Amino acid sequence: MKAIVYTKYGSPDVLQLKEVDKPTPKENEVLIKVVASSVNEWDNGLISGKGLLTRLLGGLFKPKNKILGADVAGVIEAVGANIKKFKSGDEVFGDIAGAGFGAFAEYVCAPEKMLAKKSQKMSFEQAAALPQAGLLALQGLRYKKPLKAGQHLLINGAGGGVGPIALQYAKSIGATVTCVDREEKFEMLHSLGADELIDYSKTDYTKTGNQYDYILDVTACRSVGDYKRALKPDGVFVMIGGSMGWLIVQMMLIQPLLFKFSNKKLGIMGYRVNTEGLNELSSLFEEGKVSPVIDKSFPLAETANAFRYYEKGTFTGKIVIAINSNAGK
Numbered sequence: 145m146k147a148i149v150y151t152k153y154g155s156p157d158v159l160q161l162k163e164v165d166k167p168t169p170k171e172n173e174v175l176i177k178v179v180a181s182s183v184n185e186w187d188n189g190l191i192s193g194k195g196l197l198t199r200l201l202g203g204l205f206k207p208k209n210k211i212l213g214a215d216v217a218g219v220i221e222a223v224g225a226n227i228k229k230f231k232s233g234d235e236v237f238g239d240i241a242g243a244g245f246g247a248f249a250e251y252v253c254a255p256e257k258m259l260a261k262k263s264q265k266m267s268f269e270q271a272a273a274l275p276q277a278g279l280l281a282l283q284g285l286r287y288k289k290p291l292k293a294g295q296h297l298l299i300n301g302a303g304g305g306v307g308p309i310a311l312q313y314a315k316s317i318g319a320t321v322t323c324v325d326r327e328e329k330f331e332m333l334h335s336l337g338a339d340e341l342i343d344y345s346k347t348d349y350t351k352t353g354n355q356y357d358y359i360l361d362v363t364a365c366r367s368v369g370d371y372k373r374a375l376k377p378d379g380v381f382v383m384i385g386g387s388m389g390w391l392i393v394q395m396m397l398i399q400p401l402l403f404k405f406s407n408k409k410l411g412i413m414g415y416r417v418n419t420e421g422l423n424e425l426s427s428l429f430e431e432g433k434v435s436p437v438i439d440k441s442f443p444l445a446e447t448a449n450a451f452r453y454y455e456k457g458t459f460t461g462k463i464v465i466a467i468n469s470n471a472g473k
Contacts, residue, residue, distance in 0.1 A: 147249030153193025180272035213247025217271035260422035277305035293318030301362030303329030437461025
C-alpha cells in the first residue's frame with residue numbers, strides 16, 4: 145500500500161510517498177481502507193520535532209511513528225476477533241493519534257474505542273475534518289463547567305479547525321461569541337454567527353478591558369496574569385493549543401497556587417477520544433448545529449504540499465488529505 149512516511153524531523157520535505165506493507169488488525173482492532181484524513185497541529189509539530197515535549201512524546205532522536213495522520217474516515221475492510229461494534233463494510237471516522245497515528249496511508253489499523261460509525265449525511269471529507277477538531281471544541285467548552293446560554297465566549301485562533309466548530313456549537317446553545325484571528329478569516333467567521341471579530345495583529349484581547357465568561361484559546365502564548373485579567377470573576381480559561389514553554393509551566397505548577405482562593409478557573413484541557421463523543425458530533429452534524437469548514441483538499445501524494453500550505457497560516461477551517469476516493473462508492 146502507499147503511505148506518507150518520514151524517518152527524520154524537519155520541514156515538510158521529509159515526507160515521502162512510499163510503498164509499505166499493508167497492516168493486519170490485532171484482536172481488538174479493525175482494518176480501515178482510508179478514504180480521507182486531515183491535517184492537525186499535532187501532526188505538524190511531530191514533523192518538525194521542535195520542542196522537548198514533542199521529542200519526548202514523538203521520539204527523542206528520530207520519529208517513533210513513521211506514518212502520521214490522526215483523523216481518519218474510511219470503510220472497514222476486516223475486523224479482529226474481539227471486535228463487537230463494527231463489521232466489514234461499515235463506514236467509520238475517528239481520531240487515532242492515541243493508537244500511534246497512521247491515517248496518511250491507504251490502510252490503517254485502529255482500536256474500535258477510537259472510532260464511531262459515520263453519518264450517511266456526512267461526506268468522507270467532512271468526517272475526516274471533524275474528529276479531533278470537534279472533540280477539542282466540545283471538551284474545551286465543557287472544561288471545569290459547561291458554557292451556558294447567555295454567556296460570552298471568546299475564541300482565540302478561531303479561524304482554524306477547532307474554532308468554527310466551537311463557534312457553531314456556542315451559537316446553537318445561545319452564547320455570544322467573540323472571535324480572534326486574522327482579518328482575512330473574518331468573512332467565514334461572520335457567516336457562522338460570530339458576534340464580534342478581533343484582528344490579533346492589531347488588538348491584544350487581554351488588554352481591551354473587556355472580560356469574558358469563557359475563553360477557549362487555540363494558540364495561547366501570553367501569561368497567566370493576562371488571561372486572568374480577561375476573565376469575569378467566575379470565568380473559565382482553557383488552553384487547548386499554543387505555547388509549549390513557560391506558559392505550560394505556569395498553567396501546571398503556578399496557577400493552581402495563585403488561583404486557589406479565586407473563582408476564576410484556568411488550565412490545560414486533558415483531551416480524550418471516545419465513541420460517545422464522536423457519536424455526539426455526528427448527531428450535532430445531522431441536526432445542522434455543527435459542520436466542519438474545509439479550506440482545501442490535497443491528494444495523498446501531495447501531503448507535503450498540504451503541510452506547506454498549513455504552515456502559511458492563511459487557511460480557514462481544515463485541510464483534508466484525500467486518499468482512496470472510490471472506497472466509499
